[in-house]
Structure formats: C-alpha cells, structure tokens
Amino acid sequence: MCRLCGRRLESTPGSDRRPTSWASEAISRSCPRPGTPCRTLRSSACLDNSHPADEPEFLRPGCFWSAAQVRPDRPGPLAVAGYDPRAPHRPGVPDRREPRAPAVTLGPGSTASAQAVRLREFSAVGSPGGARVPSEGFVTSITHQSENFPEWYNDVVLKAELADYSPVRGCMIIRPYGYAIWESMQGELDRHIKATGHSNVYFPLFVPRSLLEKEAEHVEGFNPQVAWVTHAGGKALDEWLAIRPTSEAIIADSVKDWIQSYRDLPLLMNIWNNVVRWELRTRLFLRTTEFLWQEAHTFHATREEAEAEVATGLDCYDRVSEEWLAIPVIKGRKTDGEKFPGAEFTWCIEAMMRDKKALQAGTSHMLGQNFARAAGIEFLDRDNVRKNPYGTSWGFSTRMVGATVMAHGDDSGLVLPPNVAPVQVVIVPIFRTDEERAAVAGAIDRLQGALAETPEGKAVRVKVDWRDESPGFKYNHWELRGVPFRLEIGPRDVAAGQAIVVKRVDRSKEAVPLDRLAAELPARLGAYQAELLARARDFRDSNTHQVDTYQQLKDGLDGEGGFFLAPWCGNAKCEKQVNDETGATIRCIPFDSPDESGKCTVCGGSSERRVLFARAY
RNA sequence: CGGGGCGUGGCGCAGCCUGGUAGCGCACCUGAAUGGGGUUCAGGAGGCCGAGCGUUCGAAUCGCUCCGCCCCGACCA
Structure with a gap:
C-alpha cells in the first residue's frame, strides 16, 4: 500500500532477481496506476508526480542513483544488475546472499557466544572455573580456525575492524585499519608498476553498451555480472551504460586515435579504480560486488613484446606478494576454461591459505589482437604495413587484503607482515x-x-x-x-x-x-x-602432494586437503569431471613443473606435465 | 522456487501461550578503586518491539497481509 496515496502496491511476477534488498522491494511493490509512470520505493510510497516533495533525496530527477535503480517506463522498475534483457527469463534463481556473520561485540567479550567459548575452553582443560592454562589459548570470541575457518575469517575481519558490511548487498565498507593495509600494498605495487615503465591514467566508470559488446567472448563472459545504468537525468538512456566490470573495452576504444605508428608503441598504462561485478555469493574482501584494484593495460607492436609484458605484470605481483605480504605463490598458466574472457591466455599466481585452500592472487592476460581488432586499433609498422597491436592486461585487487588475513592469521586474530602492518x-x-x-x-x-x-x-x-x-x-x-x-x-x-x-x-x-x-x-x-614468509612457505610445501591416481586425488582432497600436483591430459572434459565430483579446480599449470610424461589422473590419456589441483576460494 | 525457522536498544537474547505501554548480558557514558594476559564496584544514557491493516477500553503479545533474514533442498559457479 502506498503510504501517501493509499493505492495498493502489487507484486510483480518474476521478481526473483534481487540485486539489492531495497531494489527488490521496489520491484515487487510497483504501484500500477494506469497510464501513470510510477516509481515505487522502499518507503512503500508510490512516487508519482502527485507527491513529489516526499521523494527521498536520492530519487529526485537528475540524481544518478535514482536513474540507475528505477525504470519509470515499466510497471516493475527494473534496473537490474546482471540482467541480460536478451536472455530468456530464468525462474528459480535463488537469492544467495552470503550469510552475515553473527555480529559480534568488541572488546572484553562476554556475549553469550563468548561465554560459550569460554566455558568450552575451561571444560577443555578439565577445570571449569579453574585457573586458565596460558598456552591453552585465550578467552576470545573469535571462532577457532579448526572449528570453522570461514567463520573465523569473518570474525577477524569484523573484529579487527578491517571492514564492515554495507547497506548494499555484497558491497563492503573498508574501515581505516583495513584501508591502511590496502594502501600499503597498493603503494608497494604502484612503485613496481612505475619502475617497469607504466604510467597511471584514468578512464571512466561507465562503458557504453556497444563498446562492451564489441569483443564477443568478452561480452559472453561478463554479461551476467554487469550492472547497467538504464536511466539518467530523469529519462531512459538511448544507450545503456555498463558500470565497468573491467576496462579493456573502453580503453581499447579510447586509445585507437593515440596509436598511429609503431613509434607510438608500446603504450604502457595503469589504472587504480573500482569495478563492479554482480556476484551471487560474496565474502568480505575475497569476493565483493564492488572492489578496488589496479588494472594495467598495454599495447605492443609485436607478440613477443606483449608476451614479455604479461611476464612483467606477473612478476610485479609475485614480488609484492612474497616480499611485501609474505605470501609465497605458485606462478602458472590458467587452463582455457579458467582464463579471462577475451584473452588468448592467462597467467596467474596462486597462494595457499591456512585452511589449505587456494586463492588466486593476481592474473596477467595476453589479449593478443582481440580487443585491438574489435576496437579497430591499427598502427603503421616499420614495413609500412597496417597492423593491430597486441594487448595485455593485468589486475590485483583488495582481495589480497583477505589473502593476507588468511595466509598468516591464527586463533588470536590477524598476524600481519611488518611491511603492511599499519602499526608495527x-x-x-x-x-x-x-x-x-x-x-x-x-x-x-x-x-x-x-x-x-x-x-x-x-x-x-x-x-x-x-x-x-x-x-x-x-x-x-x-x-x-x-x-x-x-x-x-x-x-x-x-x-x-x-x-x-x-x-x-x-x-x-x-x-x-x-x-x-x-x-x-x-x-x-x-x-x-622473513620468518612469516618462511613459515608460510613451509606450510604450503608440507601441504602440497604429488598424486598419480584419481583415487589418491579424491582421498587427498577429502582427507587432509592441500595442493595436489597430478598429471592431466589437457582435456577440458577431465577438468570438469574433477570439478563436478570433488569441487576442486585446476588452479594453474605451474611454470616450474617439469616435463614429465604420465597418465592423466582422470582418463589415463597421455600427460606431459603435472598441474595444480585444489579447492579454491 | 519447495520445506522449516526467525525478526524486540549497537550485538546476543528473554517476555508472547494466559493482552495492561518492555527486561537481561555484553558494548557505550560518568565516578572511584584496580593495573605484568580480556579488572571490579556504583551510577547513567539508549528501544515508534520488521511494516501495514484489523480485534480490543488497551496489542511486543491475538488475527490477516506484506517485507526482510537464516537453515535444508533444488539451481548456479
């Protein structure tokens, strides 16, 4: 019921896609006055022209957010992120919001749950109410890692005041202590990026739909995750604007006039920005709808030079990760199934968290001529032939704050490497x-x-x-x-x-x-x-195993877990079977895994080298 | 989308069955003592009880509708 005019607000069928809690309310509570464009909002007022004064500030015409979230031209306002209007409606897509961790009180904990933990600890040492044994761990309201690692992670991120939940589903608020950690790694990576010849630049948040859709594989890969702006300035846009999920498309289009000659190459750029990818399942820092990162974008005259650049990017990540975050990583190449949409191949670094699961810590992509060709970038080479330049892109995000938490933390909370510690x-x-x-x-x-x-x-x-x-x-x-x-x-x-x-x-x-x-x-x-790095490396190495049969792989994954190096034939079918049956994926084809002929763990076909299997975040 | 559960100060909960205008623990503020591994005691501030409509002299409590969240399943990755 509209609280202003009293008209009934009706539910709109097919409102199962719920980008945000309040937007979903808007969808399901449209006010269907015949012939009148109606914008209905969380306040359960129907905001037509008869009572404009009551419109919330953020919904007044001209306000960007009102435009982004509401569609006056439809009974059910639909500015739905991740919504592809060309795709058939798929009913039954569930609402998969990451459960909020039970919120917690800070400080000397005596919440009910803290007391429960305390009691458990006392009884564990066999002396309820008796003297505490110091080495038995602290009275704490942090979930123990061994008990429930994801919950431990949430507890630590919230209680150490790194981040908080936001009113928008899947987005996070980075608090001062967490942002200081991000700034530290950001600063270090920025130094590496500049030292390797890249310049910082900025490109817009919005990507016109036509640009995003130029590279076929790219669109297909990202479309489900794109948030669209359909309205602005109080009216429908002729062309929708994507909120960038990444900037390849808009950059390729923008630089086409800058590149005329081989003398204009290489073009080495880097952007620090935010991107939005509509995720169904989010976790603080590790996977959020909006995240902060750096994306480097480069263009080169030759394939060889571009490939060298892919290595340069990966090297920056490798060094920041190991030297700054004390997280040892495995460098390798992604399988075709895991590579970046639109890339020829993707290189990555993979790290092991303290629950022995893998986390992708950074990726570097060889774009080949795909985006350049799609955007029509051409240059005149020495031989007086017009050619498309070769591109690369590489990114490193706030996810690494989460990686730092999970790679070093213990039951008392964070363990920070001095280089990133806001307080040393x-x-x-x-x-x-x-x-x-x-x-x-x-x-x-x-x-x-x-x-x-x-x-x-x-x-x-x-x-x-x-x-x-x-x-x-x-x-x-x-x-x-x-x-x-x-x-x-x-x-x-x-x-x-x-x-x-x-x-x-x-x-x-x-x-x-x-x-x-x-x-x-x-x-x-x-x-x-150095000690933290050595400790993390020991932990990873002692939890990395070579296996040769599928049974060993399954037993290992279900048993003590960790990284498993196993032969693979290169067939996507085998890769998928492992994923379907065990939940593990091929994290990468490690560069340092030697040539070794063997039999594919899954199908028994011939394999040239071992690849890294693990369950991952 | 199917089944189940839950919405009460910042957080965790009690009160609801048997209507009478809200209580506990932690956190917060003040004061005193304390201080080598989460310190006591005393005082204080903070809540349109998820929303709307009804029943009633009176609704956190009873009825209807809606919204949101959680768990299991299905789906997706």
Missing part, C-alpha cells in the same frame, strides 16, 4: 602510581626519540597505548590486530633499563635493553617479515 610496534605502558607512570612515560619518550632517528632513517610505525584499560585487554586488542611486536614497559623494566619484547607470531617474550632497542627494531622487523 605497540608499546603498552604498565604502572600503578603517578610516579610510576611518569617514569614509564619518560622511558617511552626516550625510546620514541631514538626510533625517530634510526640510522637507516627507516621509520618504525610505533603506537603507544595509553588508554585507560587493563594491560591484558590491550594485549588482546593488539594481537587481534596483528601488530608484529609488543613492548611492555613497566616500573620493573624501567629500573632494569629494559623492555619486554613480545612477538605476535609465536608470542615469545624477551627482555631487551632499552638503549639497544631502537637500533635493533628495524632488523627485528625484517627478520619477522
């Missing part, structure tokens, strides 16, 4: 009286002064936690946030001229003289960074 060292002062406080503060001031003038000039990101909370509370607070080192400085330490240095990753404690601490911290952070 947290100092927790301990005192009772004002005199003690003053003494501790003095020691901390001197330490901070010394840190500011480290010989290497390398600033250490230090935070002193003076909040009026108990020390134990602060320990847990910063452990949850993955801070690599904690310094405890109390009266006893000031007297002894030392600080207690606690490593987050193994919680080891060590007394270090205050006068050496500042000089040593950078090296300790460096060692910590």
